[in-house]
Amino acid sequence: MPEWIFEAAGLAGVVVYLGGYALLQAGIIRGTGYLYASLNIIAASLVLVSLSENFNLSSALIQSSWIIISIVGITRFYLINRGVRFSDEELELLSETLPLSPRSDARRFFDAGHWEDL
Structure with a gap:
């Protein structure tokens, strides 16, 4: 060559x-x-x-x-x-508010709070 x-x-x-x-x-x-x-x-x-x-x-x-x-x-x-999984609602929220966040960080964020449907 x-x-x-x-x-x-x-x-x-x-x-x-x-x-x-x-x-x-x-x-x-x-x-x-x-x-x-x-x-x-x-x-x-x-x-x-x-x-x-x-x-x-x-x-x-x-x-x-x-x-x-x-x-x-x-x-x-x-x-x-x-192993990171999201519900349909979480995926929608993730795409709207945290689109650049690594999936593992987003999962920790979602798990840190207590979520209520209002």
Whole structure:
């Protein structure tokens, strides 16, 4: 394969890393969901591809660690949210008042109060 492909993969990885981090710091995406961890997996994978041409053990260990940590984060987020259930009324309230709230936080909010139909 041409060397420029590996170089392009590495540069794309850097763009995804920095873009994801910039979006996180700007408040556009959250660090508690699938998107940020997925961006880290994509970025680390692209950088690993670039390292296959010019291998560096330290860099490979860092990228592999990012992938593993991100997979653990995605798994943790899935396990936290898989059991979260809402009634039809709660879903309606959630979509109207807390559309950006993580499901687990919304469930804790709903469980904290005593709800009355008036």
